[in-house]
Amino acid sequence: AQSVAQPEDQVNVAEGNPLTVKCTYSVSGNPYLFWYVQYPNRGLQFLLKYITGDNLVKGSYGFEAEFNKSQTSFHLKKPSALVSDSALYFCAVRDPMNRDDKIIFGKGTRLHILP
Amino acid sequence: GAVVSQHPSRVICKSGTSVKIECRSLDFQATTMFWYRQFPKKSLMLMATSNEGSKATYEQGVEKDKFLINHASLTLSTLTVTSAHPEDSSFYICSARVGLAVFTDTQYFGPGTRLTVL
Numbered sequence: 761a762q763s764v765a766q767p768e769d770q771v772n773v774a775e776g777n778p779l780t781v782k783c784t785y786s787v788s789g790n791p792y793l794f795w796y797v798q799y800p801n802r803g804l805q806f807l808l809k810y811i812t813g814d815n816l817v818k819g820s821y822g823f824e825a826e827f828n829k830s831q832t833s834f835h836l837k838k839p840s841a842l843v844s845d846s847a848l849y850f851c852a853v854r855d856p857m858n859r860d861d862k863i864i865f866g867k868g869t870r871l872h873i874l875p
Numbered sequence: 876g877a878v879v880s881q882h883p884s885r886v887i888c889k890s891g892t893s894v895k896i897e898c899r900s901l902d903f904q905a906t907t908m909f910w911y912r913q914f915p916k917k918s919l920m921l922m923a924t925s926n927e928g929s930k931a932t933y934e935q936g937v938e939k940d941k942f943l944i945n946h947a948s949l950t951l952s953t954l955t956v957t958s959a960h961p962e963d964s965s966f967y968i969c970s971a972r973v974g975l976a977v978f979t980d981t982q983y984f985g986p987g988t989r990l991t992v993l
Binding site: 794796801802803804805806809850862863865866867868 | 879881917918919921924966968970981982983984985986987989
């Protein structure tokens, strides 16, 4: 069965510093991976996805993520954090070996950018 | 990107009443919509998958008679919480999948509905 893990409940980063939000996954085949961001009392906003091709995926708001098959990871990164990046971040995975539409979400990582 | 709306954004109701939440895809047709429930400081729990013109597929443990889902058109799905009780209080989020490529197309999410049952 597919699963996704976000090992950190919270990440604190000073404004202007690079940030990383970690995500690892487990699937039967080649994964389809997603990152979403959620602001308080709002739905999820799509940031980026990896389906195939270049391991480094660039997304919205300057975020990028690197797919690492050997480490089964898909960490979210940004070179220079902004206070406005403070939010809840979800990693999600879909296993193409499963014959359904479902994507599985991690438990989320709260990112605090300190001014 | 694709826009998904939800209405209402917030609802407070008395125990025993029913509440309907609407989910609309504003600028695309969504053959498949999804309903999630999110508890405070928790991840999203998929409740059901809704396909236009057919019955919804409910996840294990989700009561289909309690959470009625209707997907009457390609742009509208509704979730009705019947005979709501305080334990049904939660943040309900819908999403819609763009396109017909099941595995590679992105899900876009609505802004969520905060339900409080007194």
